[in-house]
Amino acid sequence: MVDVGAKLATERRAVADAIVRMEPATAAMVQRGDAPKGDVVSTARIAGIQAAKRTADLIPLCHSPRCRSSTSPSRLTRARARCA
Numbered sequence: 001m002v003d004v005g006a007k008l009a010t011e012r013r014a015v016a017d018a019i020v021r022m023e024p025a026t027a028a029m030v031q032r033g034d035a036p037k038g039d040v041v042s043t044a045r046i047a048g049i050q051a052a053k054r055t056a057d058l059i060p061l062c063h064s065p066r067c068r069s070s071t072s073p074s075r076l077t078r079a080r081a082r083c084a
Contacts (some may be wrong), residue, residue, distance in 0.1 A: 004063060012065070014055075016048070 022030070029035045052070035056062045 009066075014052075016051075 029039045033039045033041070041081075049070045051058065053065055055067070056064040
């Protein structure tokens, strides 16, 4: 592995975006928070935060980045859930 110890820290930002298409009835359950397996939006938010924390495990040859914050807002519109 390459020694990057002397390299100056740089400001970086990563953004992930997804659109999930679903039936209107499913979207209604997600919006109400009463899906059979629980609160879908909260589960997705936690998964996004966990992915941010495990970047070095998920991306080959990635050094462990110093993560200062992670946000996972979501918005449900019609029969789509948008996570950005």
